[in-house]
Amino acid sequence: MPTQDPHDPLLLDSRLSELSRAQQWAEKLADRLGLNQKTRYAIRLCLEEALANIILHGYRSEAGHPIVVRSWLSGQALFLAIDDQAPAFDPAQSPQQADASDPATLESLEPGGYGIRLLRHFAESLAYERLPNGNRITMSFPGRPG
Amino acid sequence: MIMSSESLEGDITRVLLDGRLDIEGAAEIDLRMNVLAGSAKFLLVDLRNVSFLGSMGLRSLMVPAQAVRRRGGKVALFGPVPMVEQVLKASNIDKVIPIFHELDPALAVLR
Numbered sequence: 001m002p003t004q005d006p007h008d009p010l011l012l013d014s015r016l017s018e019l020s021r022a023q024q025w026a027e028k029l030a031d032r033l034g035l036n037q038k039t040r041y042a043i044r045l046c047l048e049e050a051l052a053n054i055i056l057h058g059y060r061s062e063a064g065h066p067i068v069v070r071s072w073l074s075g076q077a078l079f080l081a082i083d084d085q086a087p088a089f090d091p092a093q094s095p096q097q098a099d100a101s102d103p104a105t106l107e108s109l110e111p112g113g114y115g116i117r118l119l120r121h122f123a124e125s126l127a128y129e130r131l132p133n134g135n136r137i138t139m140s141f142p143g144r145p146g
Numbered sequence: 147m148i149m150s151s152e153s154l155e156g157d158i159t160r161v162l163l164d165g166r167l168d169i170e171g172a173a174e175i176d177l178r179m180n181v182l183a184g185s186a187k188f189l190l191v192d193l194r195n196v197s198f199l200g201s202m203g204l205r206s207l208m209v210p211a212q213a214v215r216r217r218g219g220k221v222a223l224f225g226p227v228p229m230v231e232q233v234l235k236a237s238n239i240d241k242v243i244p245i246f247h248e249l250d251p252a253l254a255v256l257r
Contacts, residue, residue: 016169041198041229048168048200106215106242111208114201114237121236 014055014065014084022047022069029071033078034145042122043080046139049115050082050091058086058135077124078143085134091116091126147171149178156257159186164195167203176206183210187219188256194225199233211243222252 010025012018026047030040051067059065068083120126123139130136147165154160161182165171183189191207193199211221223245226234234240246252 019169038229044198045200045233052169052202106208106221107212109208109212109239109242111205111212112201114204118201118233118236 010069012051012067012069013063014059014067015063016052016055018055018067019048019051022051025069029078033073033143035078035142036145039142043078043141046119046123046141047080047082049119050137050139053089053091053115054082054084054086054135058084058089073143076142076144077140079138079140081136081138083131083134083136088130089135090128090130091119091137147174149175151182154190154253156188156253158188158190158253158256160190160192162192162195166198167196167206168198168200169202171198172200172202172206176209179206179210180213183213186214187217189214189219189221190224190252190256191221192224193230194227196230197227199226199230201237204233204237204239207243208239220256222246222256224249224252 010022012022023044026043027040030043035043047069051069054067055061065085070081070083072079119139123141125138125140127138128135129138147163147167147170149161149163151159151161159182161179163175167175189211191211196203207223214221221243223234223239223243225247226245231240231245234243234245244252244255246255
């Protein structure tokens with residue numbers, strides 16, 4: 001697989017095995033921008049959670065569908081946008097948000113459904129757009145070294 | 147993802163995890179963690195060498211912890227690095243599984 005310039009869109013197939021390629025792309029982007037470890041961690045985490053959500057839920061683990069990741073800087077922020085062609089899915093409206101209250105006991109916790117909560121916690125902003133035939137999630141992070 | 151375990155005094159099983167608990171890492175340890183949870187009475191999960199934790203990794207910690215707790219056992223997490231601890235706290239896991247950075251208090255709460 002050719003190495004992609006971080007300024008170019010990253011084209012992925014809807015397979016979990018593609019996540020490592022996405023992480024390599026993000027690492028190169030972080031290197032280029034001189035981002036600190038905390039921001040790198042946040043980007044890595046959010047990229048993994050968003051892509052896994054699209055592949056597992058949007059495309060129902062079916063390979064062969066496109067996912068496009070783009071990045072750009074605006075002011076002090078680094079933006080990542082992820083486009084798919086899956087059925088409509090707004091993470092902000094996800095029932096996974098129902099777990100937002102404090103858990104009473106370990107046994108009462110649902111073991112799944114933390115991806116969206118982590119996205120909302122670790123991205124500085126998270127926005128959803130319905131596209132004509134897909135979805136776009138846009139996340140932002142601190143885009144300057146520090 | 148490297149996983150090993152050892153028995154400590156007081157019926158405590160210490161499981162040491164080393165690597166990234168991302169989707170791939172979680173899949174690598176799930177089965178072994180669940181087997182371990184099937185027999186451990188008191189489980190200390192040593193996270194000092196876990197450099198990354200995502201939602202699937204959280205699941206790999208929670209499911210075995212729930213199994214141990216259902217059988218009347220106890221679970222504690224030990225030594226997460228700051229960003230891993232932030233994931234645990236953002237998920238409220240810290241409210242139901244105690245996190246320790248010193249070994250002695252962790253062992254004391256399990257015994």
